[in-house]
Amino acid sequence: MHTSSLKKLSEGLRTRQFSSRELTQHFLARIDTLDPQINSFITVTAERALSQADAADRRIAEGTATALTGIPIAQKDLFCTEGVRTSCASRMLDRFIAPYDATVVKKLHAEAGMVMLGKCNMDEFAMGSSNETSWYGPVKNPWDLNRVPGGSSGGSVAAVAAGLAPVATATDTGGSIRQPAALTNLTGIKPTYGRVSRFGMIAFASSLDQGGVVARSAEDAAYVLQAMSGFDPLDSTSADRPVDDLLAGLQHPISGLKIGLPAEFFGDGMAVGVRAVIDAAIKTLESLGARCVPVQLPNAPLSVPAYYVVAPAEASSNLSRYDGVRFGHRAEGVKNLEELYKKSRGEGFGAEVQRRIMMGTYVLSHGYYDAYYLQAQKVRRLISRDFKQAFEQVDLILAPTTTDVAFRFGEKTDDPVAMYLNDVYTIAANLAGIPAMSLPAGFVDGLPVGLQLMGNYFSEARLLGVAHQYQQATAWHTQMPKGFN
Amino acid sequence: MTLTPDQIQQVAHLARLDLAPDRVAIYAQQLTNILDMVGQLSGASTEAVLPMAHPLDMHQRLRPDVVTEPNQREAFQAHAPAVQDGLYRVPKVIE
Numbered sequence: 237m238h239t240s241s242l243k244k245l246s247e248g249l250r251t252r253q254f255s256s257r258e259l260t261q262h263f264l265a266r267i268d269t270l271d272p273q274i275n276s277f278i279t280v281t282a283e284r285a286l287s288q289a290d291a292a293d294r295r296i297a298e299g300t301a302t303a304l305t306g307i308p309i310a311q312k313d314l315f316c317t318e319g320v321r322t323s324c325a326s327r328m329l330d331r332f333i334a335p336y337d338a339t340v341v342k343k344l345h346a347e348a349g350m351v352m353l354g355k356c357n358m359d360e361f362a363m364g365s366s367n368e369t370s371w372y373g374p375v376k377n378p379w380d381l382n383r384v385p386g387g388s389s390g391g392s393v394a395a396v397a398a399g400l401a402p403v404a405t406a407t408d409t410g411g412s413i414r415q416p417a418a419l420t421n422l423t424g425i426k427p428t429y430g431r432v433s434r435f436g437m438i439a440f441a442s443s444l445d446q447g448g449v450v451a452r453s454a455e456d457a458a459y460v461l462q463a464m465s466g467f468d469p470l471d472s473t474s475a476d477r478p479v480d481d482l483l484a485g486l487q488h489p490i491s492g493l494k495i496g497l498p499a500e501f502f503g504d505g506m507a508v509g510v511r512a513v514i515d516a517a518i519k520t521l522e523s524l525g526a527r528c529v530p531v532q533l534p535n536a537p538l539s540v541p542a543y544y545v546v547a548p549a550e551a552s553s554n555l556s557r558y559d560g561v562r563f564g565h566r567a568e569g570v571k572n573l574e575e576l577y578k579k580s581r582g583e584g585f586g587a588e589v590q591r592r593i594m595m596g597t598y599v600l601s602h603g604y605y606d607a608y609y610l611q612a613q614k615v616r617r618l619i620s621r622d623f624k625q626a627f628e629q630v631d632l633i634l635a636p637t638t639t640d641v642a643f644r645f646g647e648k649t650d651d652p653v654a655m656y657l658n659d660v661y662t663i664a665a666n667l668a669g670i671p672a673m674s675l676p677a678g679f680v681d682g683l684p685v686g687l688q689l690m691g692n693y694f695s696e697a698r699l700l701g702v703a704h705q706y707q708q709a710t711a712w713h714t715q716m717p718k719g720f721n
Numbered sequence: 722m723t724l725t726p727d728q729i730q731q732v733a734h735l736a737r738l739d740l741a742p743d744r745v746a747i748y749a750q751q752l753t754n755i756l757d758m759v760g761q762l763s764g765a766s767t768e769a770v771l772p773m774a775h776p777l778d779m780h781q782r783l784r785p786d787v788v789t790e791p792n793q794r795e796a797f798q799a800h801a802p803a804v805q806d807g808l809y810r811v812p813k814v815i816e
Binding site: 597 | 724729733734735736737738739740741744748751752754755756757758759760761762763765767770771772773774775777779781782784793796797799800801802803809811812813
């Protein structure tokens with residue numbers, strides 16, 4: 237059951253080949269036996285899962301089920317879940333029981349009827365590209381337990397890659413869906429900014445954060461993204477426009493599409509093996525009828541520096557809410573209020589979060605605001621304009637997701653700049669707010685390589701369609717790591 | 722651009738962060754490296770470019786001025802570190 241597509245699972249539930257309870261028990265048992273190896277869950281909600289499964293079984297019997305009713309899913313531990321610890325992988329929120337559900341949680345569980353298996357590990361406050369910054373310890377990559385699964389949605393991808401969950405939610409501020417999906421042979425999509433509600437998604441950088449999904453195929457991703465997306469009056473930046481039919485979009489042929497290849501994403505930084513995999517994927521897409529042409533994104537190389545001003549600036553502001561007073565970690569034995577703030581935050585936040593808060597505070601401080609923050613926002617507009625011009629010439633843009641395959645633990649821990657450069661190919665899409673996805677394209681020495689597709693605003697249906705057609709012609713996405721298949 | 726340990730202490734104060742003494746020099750070096758990387762931005766020609774604060778051209782929506790939120794004081798205070806009589810407790814503010 238853990239190798240089946242969501243469509244197959246849905247059919248199995250409807251035709252009573254198995255119940256949602258049996259399906260849920262299957263995944264809970266796998267989590268029990270296999271997760272100690274990879275640490276992909278912070279909290280497993282077995283009891284709640286079984287009661288949701290029973291409710292789903294009743295809905296199926298009554299004929300009020302959706303396509304997803306009764307199918308288990310894992311939630312990144314950054315989405316608030318009422319009555320369940322929502323830690324954001326931080327000591328700060330180690331004992332935080334969310335008092336309400338995120339809109340995504342409400343849509344997937346209360347409305348679609350999916351079953352929540354638990355809350356997935358991640359980089360602390362989604363700040364990281366290796367899952368090494370979690371208060372609950374690193375997640376291991378099921379493809380090689382000595383390597384990182386990527387981040388920040390490392391628990392979500394590891395759980396799905398290892399077959400501990402059929403699908404999982406994730407979030408992407410600078411690549412946190414696509415980079416880990418690439419490193420674990422999954423299909424991950426970050427939709428257009430504003431497509432998925434941010435209500436109840438713990439904020440990191442509000443103008444960049446976007447929820448999405450990691451799955452074993454574009455088709456699986458389409459099912460879940462369809463149910464997650466939509467206007468939400470509770471999110472002031474939610475896009476007030478109808479959601480396209482993503483499942484219908486899967487059937488669109490690639491033939492006739494014009495795909496842009498930006499030279500800026502094919503430079504020396506890319507590993508030779510990755511380059512070969514991406515070149516082969518381009519050939520496959522061409523054989524399916526796509527026309528690949530060069531395209532220019534001249535300001536894209538400034539994405540990483542622009543991001544590491546904008547994102548920390550927003551983070552320093554967002555994370556000012558953790559004061560040790562209203563919720564979250566509170567230091568003991570302090571003399572006065574200022575000490576309470578400082579000690580609670582000093583103890584509650586890990587090193588990477590502290591670095592980003594300080595970086596953000598610095599670039600927003602008097603005397604540096606214009607040189608750093610305002611300049612970064614201007615460069616952000618240049619990057620966004622590049623995409624606008626490119627999409628006047630091409631239907632979508634293709635690039636690698638990462639420069640290389642998964643790296644080993646500790647390799648980049650002490651060098652934040654080296655760690656930040658992991659996201660060199662993914663950040664531009666966040667700055668512009670366009671949808672982007674990663675899909676499996678092959679292997680180098682047994683480790684997965686991801687292919688990135690970027691589309692114009694609200695073109696999720698087209699992106700998923702191209703990915704699906706590619707997956708009809710290839711079998712990379714069906715590969716599972718040894719020991720977990 | 723080099724950040725000194727003193728500047729790190731000042732930034733940490735502004736951010737209300739208590740830093741372990743042995744971390745200060747490390748942060749100074751790491752933030753200096755990050756600022757060096759970020760320094761590439763100064764080379765970009767941005768004359769007459771408007772800053773972009775948000776990816777979508779959208780305006781703040783308005784809604785009817787009616788109460789939509791019920792009072793949830795008890796639910797929200799349930800996870801506060803210290804409350805008393807419906808109020809949040811903090812250490813003495815006035816010395």
